[in-house]
Amino acid sequence: xxxILQLLxxxxxxxxxxxxxxxxxxxxxxxxxxxxxxxxxxxTVGAYLALFGITTLGLPLMPAFALGALLTAxxxxxxxxxxxxxxxxxGAVVLLVSSFGVALILRSLVQLVWGPENLVYxxxxxxxWRLGELRIRPVHLAILVTGVVLVTALHLFLTRSRIGKxxxxxxxxxxxxxxxxxxxxxxxxxxxxxxxxxxxxxGMFLALDxxxxxxxxxNVLLPVFAAALxxxxxxxxxxxxxxxxLGVASELSTAVLPAVYKPAVAFAAxxxxxxxxxxxxxxxx
Amino acid sequence: MSLLEARGLRGGYGDTDILRGVDLVxxxxxxxxxxxxxxxxxxxxxxxxxxxxxxxxxxxRFDGHDITHRPPESRVRLGLAYVPQERNVFPSxxxxxxxxxxxxxxxxxxxxxxxxxFELFPVLAERRRQRxxxxxxxxxxxxxxxxxxxxxxxxxxxxxxxxxLSLRSVDVLFARIAAVHREGVAILxxxxxxxxxxxxxxxxxxxxxxxxxxxxxxxxxxAHPGIAEMFLGG
Numbered sequence: 001x002x003x004i005l006q007l008l009x010x011x012x013x014x015x016x017x018x019x020x021x022x023x024x025x026x027x028x029x030x031x032x033x034x035x036x037x038x039x040x041x042x043x044t045v046g047a048y049l050a051l052f053g054i055t056t057l058g059l060p061l062m063p064a065f066a067l068g069a070l071l072t073a074x075x076x077x078x079x080x081x082x083x084x085x086x087x088x089x090x091g092a093v094v095l096l097v098s099s100f101g102v103a104l105i106l107r108s109l110v111q112l113v114w115g116p117e118n119l120v121y122x123x124x125x126x127x128x129w130r131l132g133e134l135r136i137r138p139v140h141l142a143i144l145v146t147g148v149v150l151v152t153a154l155h156l157f158l159t160r161s162r163i164g165k166x167x168x169x170x171x172x173x174x175x176x177x178x179x180x181x182x183x184x185x186x187x188x189x190x191x192x193x194x195x196x197x198x199x200x201x202x203g204m205f206l207a208l209d210x211x212x213x214x215x216x217x218x219n220v221l222l223p224v225f226a227a228a229l230x231x232x233x234x235x236x237x238x239x240x241x242x243x244x245x246l247g248v249a250s251e252l253s254t255a256v257l258p259a260v261y262k263p264a265v266a267f268a269a270x271x272x273x274x275x276x277x278x279x280x281x282x283x284x285x
Numbered sequence: 286m287s288l289l290e291a292r293g294l295r296g297g298y299g300d301t302d303i304l305r306g307v308d309l310v311x312x313x314x315x316x317x318x319x320x321x322x323x324x325x326x327x328x329x330x331x332x333x334x335x336x337x338x339x340x341x342x343x344x345x346r347f348d349g350h351d352i353t354h355r356p357p358e359s360r361v362r363l364g365l366a367y368v369p370q371e372r373n374v375f376p377s378x379x380x381x382x383x384x385x386x387x388x389x390x391x392x393x394x395x396x397x398x399x400x401x402x403f404e405l406f407p408v409l410a411e412r413r414r415q416r417x418x419x420x421x422x423x424x425x426x427x428x429x430x431x432x433x434x435x436x437x438x439x440x441x442x443x444x445x446x447x448x449x450l451s452l453r454s455v456d457v458l459f460a461r462i463a464a465v466h467r468e469g470v471a472i473l474x475x476x477x478x479x480x481x482x483x484x485x486x487x488x489x490x491x492x493x494x495x496x497x498x499x500x501x502x503x504x505x506x507x508a509h510p511g512i513a514e515m516f517l518g519g
Contacts, residue, residue: 162389165378169386172375179335179369180432181361181390 002133007251013140013209015227015247016147020202021220022227022239023154024195030171030234030285031191032084034095038102039199039224041110043217046072046200047207048110054121061123069200076196077189085188103218111214119212143205150201151240154194158236163190171234223250226266230273232280241281245269286349288313288440288471289365294333294343302341303329305495309473311440312487316472318503320479320516321492327475328370330492331444334473335367336360348439361390366438370445373429376418380409383417383428387435395435402431405464423454427461434465441465443474459485479516483507491516 021043028036049071053064079102087094128135158164166187170177177184202224203217210216227246231238250265257264273280289311297303303326311317319327332338334345336357344353352360357367375383384402388395403410406427412420417428426446433441446462447455459481466472466485476482483489486503491512499512506512 162385165382165385166389169375169378169382172377173372176369176372176375177386178357179337179367180386181358181436182386183358183389 011248011251015244017202017205018227018247019240019243020198021224022243024199025228026239027195034092037099040217040221041103041106042199043203047203050204065204069197072200073193073197076192080192223266226270230269232282232284234284235282238282290346296340311473316486318482318486318489319475325492326495328444331442364439366433367442368429368433374417374425379414381413383432384435387432423450440471
């Protein structure tokens with residue numbers, strides 16, 4: 001029982017990280033109608049930009065993370081302005097393939113600047129808190145709390161703010177959004193800012209929990225997409241649920257399966273959802 | 286001076302032109318109705334006025350500005366509003382959010398306009414927190430029209446507002462459109478219920494084959510023997 005509970009905690013942390021990535025994938029899909037394959041590598045870039053803040057600028061962890069998220073968000077918008085915007089008329093397939101190219105470019109740049117070896121943020125090793133049999137690492141608690149805060153903030157943004165409502169309107173019907181006089185390009189910029197910032201946060205959390213590596217984000221792209229699909233692509237709340245379900249399922253699987261099969265859980269989840277509930281748990285498009 | 290003036294519109298979506306020379310003029314505070322057989326290009330003409338059709342020739346002037354090449358957003362700012370026939374509400378947004386989206390281009394306080402429109406469409410006030418996708422066809426049309434009115438337009442373009450509605454809803458909706466007009470909004474609409482629409486119109490256009498065929502006052506069109514026989518169901 002204790003072991004299961006412990007895996008559950010790990011699962012929630014992993015799931016929270018997946019969820020932050022999956023929200024961006026879902027938002028981009030809802031508003032721009034294409035699967036953004038560079039999302040994993042945006043996570044990587046975010047993690048390394050935070051490292052730049054810590055080692056080069058000598059910032060403490062939190063400001064470095066904020067800087068990493070901000071710079072990644074701006075970089076994501078720049079990629080859209082330079083590339084995706086010009087290809088928008090050419091359809092979803094062209095955008096998808098071009099995002100593959102962006103993924104490779106970003107990954108190569110990271111490797112060029114920081115090298116292929118594993119790196120760490122160099123935070124002090126803090127012994128875990130004990131709650132009976134349960135061991136909770138402070139960093140895990142921080143990840144979970146920040147995740148909850150970010151998701152709550154995003155929910156409020158989408159339901160209360162003008163731009164947030166316009167994002168939902170555009171996800172509903174981009175043509176009508178234009179007809180209603182909504183400046184759709186501005187909505188697109190906001191979408192990329194949020195998606196990029198959240199991806200960076202997911203990447204930094206993942207690096208904090210494990211270590212930095214140029215393949216950091218690429219390696220979790222499959223579970224991140226699976227989370228978006230499981231929750232219902234295009235549905236932000238679904239992405240959160242999908243992320244948590246997938247994180248918990250993949251950690252719990254290690255109780256019965258060798259850990260190398262963890263990625264298979266994501267595959268299994270995609271297949272299961274596509275067969276039995278193609279619109280996802282919470283319903284997407 | 287006319288509020289809207291479209292001259293010699295030619296164009297369409299692909300290689301073939303749907304519009305082959307359409308002229309439409311609407312004066313301030315006028316109700317103008319466009320009738321014609323299926324495939325006459327009525328809806329396309331309306332979409333062209335809003336910049337949603339590729340025009341090869343012709344010009345659209347609104348309130349003295351040449352808007353032929355302006356994007357929809359800038360037309361909205363000038364006081365032109367368009368309600369498409371279908372897919373004209375944001376289904377996952379509430380009624381109130383739909384209206385707020387109509388007012389996106391505005392920077393001032395929209396609360397008094399919200400309340401004014403809820404008075405004009407009382408049924409929407411009851412449903413303001415309900416998702417637009419759950420409403421009936423007639424209610425959706427009212428949401429769509431109210432959304433378009435949130436910018437305080439001078440001219441409202443309506444594409445077959447009563448299509449698919451029950452007879453009772455048609456009458457309710459026409460009564461609401463008349464009320465909107467009484468507030469000083471000019472209306473240009475394409476309408477299947479040509480008889481009822483012409484009865485409230487100042488002027489009407491008959492389009493055939495993507496071009497103007499006939500133009501007269503509403504009563505004259507209603508009384509015209511040929512038109513009554515061909516387009517008003519005898």
